[in-house]
Amino acid sequence: MIQLSSVRKVYGNGVVALDGVDLDVRAGEIHGVLGRSGAGKSTLLRCVNLLERPTGGTVTVDGRELTALGQAELRRARRGIGMIHQHFALLSSRTVAGNVAFPLEVAGVPRRERARRVGELLELVDLTGKASAYPAQLSGGQKQRVGIARALAARPKVLLSDEATSALDPATTQSILALLGRLNAELGLTILLITHEMHVIKAACDSVSIMTDGRIAETGPVAGLVARPGSLLTREIFPLPEPAPPGSVTVTFAGRADEPIMSTLVRAFDVDVNILGGSLEELAGVPMGRLRVRIGGERSAEALAYLRKRGLLLDEAAPAGAALLGEGRP
Numbered sequence: 485m486i487q488l489s490s491v492r493k494v495y496g497n498g499v500v501a502l503d504g505v506d507l508d509v510r511a512g513e514i515h516g517v518l519g520r521s522g523a524g525k526s527t528l529l530r531c532v533n534l535l536e537r538p539t540g541g542t543v544t545v546d547g548r549e550l551t552a553l554g555q556a557e558l559r560r561a562r563r564g565i566g567m568i569h570q571h572f573a574l575l576s577s578r579t580v581a582g583n584v585a586f587p588l589e590v591a592g593v594p595r596r597e598r599a600r601r602v603g604e605l606l607e608l609v610d611l612t613g614k615a616s617a618y619p620a621q622l623s624g625g626q627k628q629r630v631g632i633a634r635a636l637a638a639r640p641k642v643l644l645s646d647e648a649t650s651a652l653d654p655a656t657t658q659s660i661l662a663l664l665g666r667l668n669a670e671l672g673l674t675i676l677l678i679t680h681e682m683h684v685i686k687a688a689c690d691s692v693s694i695m696t697d698g699r700i701a702e703t704g705p706v707a708g709l710v711a712r713p714g715s716l717l718t719r720e721i722f723p724l725p726e727p728a729p730p731g732s733v734t735v736t737f738a739g740r741a742d743e744p745i746m747s748t749l750v751r752a753f754d755v756d757v758n759i760l761g762g763s764l765e766e767l768a769g770v771p772m773g774r775l776r777v778r779i780g781g782e783r784s785a786e787a788l789a790y791l792r793k794r795g796l797l798l799d800e801a802a803p804a805g806a807a808l809l810g811e812g813r814p
């Protein structure tokens with residue numbers, strides 16, 4: 485549904501905000517772009533609907549290469565892409581209904597049809613009773629619901645979310661993310677969201693890209709990335725003290741939390757398992773996590789081989805003193 489190919493963006497002041505970005509978001513997916521401030525997330529998002537024109541590369545949405553379109557065609561294509569913003573961007577002089585109706589007025593939709601559609605949209609975002617209220621009379625969460633209703637007015641297939649929950653408290657954030665999840669499921673809406681908050685990725689996304697310095701460092705389904713050796717995402721989601729203590733083993737698992745693997749180890753290989761730390765969560769419906777252990781006993785090497793055979797990722801810290809002897813593992 486969204487495809488960026490070798491997209492570069494160099495601003496007039498010489499800042500390279502995007503440095504060759506490839507991105508594929510499939511139809512019906514919620515894809516999150518995670519990165520620190522300045523990584524290039526906003527620029528990336530604004531390049532998808534060409535609010536920002538890339539310096540190089542191509543942007544294709546729903547099979548149309550936007551970077552090849554003229555202004556009039558681009559305006560039409562943009563109706564298929566809704567956008568929501570961190571600070572809602574509502575018109576303070578218009579009521580809730582007036583804000584939601586605004587894009588329909590611009591598109592020349594007749595008054596009666598407009599009113600019907602606004603009613604539908606407000607129902608969709610659970611704001612039916614607020615049609616006549618003004619933005620100043622709403623909570624942050626309600627304002628974002630108005631933003632979402634407005635973004636969906638022209639029935640877009642794609643919704644771009646620019647840090648849409650960053651200004652909201654945790655409970656309201658959860659309710660907005662739940663709404664986005666419902667819209668994704670009910671309308672088949674493809675959602676590309678940018679965020680600097682890991683909990684947004686955890687709560688809402690099927691797949692994720694991690695941005696650093698204008699590049700995508702990692703991309704893929706959340707579960708697939710966690711299962712990849714050396715994944716940045718895994719370290720962010722399941723933080724453990726670094727560096728790992730000498731002689732410890734950090735075990736990463738995805739989808740195996742209900743198997744009593746550690747007690748199997750103890751029984752089968754007669755080893756001691758000392759748990760040093762761990763972090764476990766359910767993501768995209770799959771239990772995942774990292775467990776840091778120290779395994780002692782004569783058959784500890786066999787025990788580690790068993791874990792590997794079971795498909796777990798193992799990261800072994802060098803034993804104490806190994807670095808001094810020049811035997812340290814990288």
Ligand SMILES: Nc1ncnc2c1ncn2[C@@H]1O[C@H](COP(=O)(O)OP(=O)(O)OP(=O)(O)O)[C@@H](O)[C@H]1O
Pocket residue numbers: 495496497499500501519520521522523524525526527528680
């Ligand atoms: N209009 C602009 N003109 C010049 N430089 C810009 C412009 N917009 C962004 N930049 C620069 O491009 C880089 C990427 O900025 P961008 O806003 O895309 O990052 P971000 O990951 O969204 O960060 P934040 O979360 O802080 O907004 C930064 O170095 C920023 O200073």
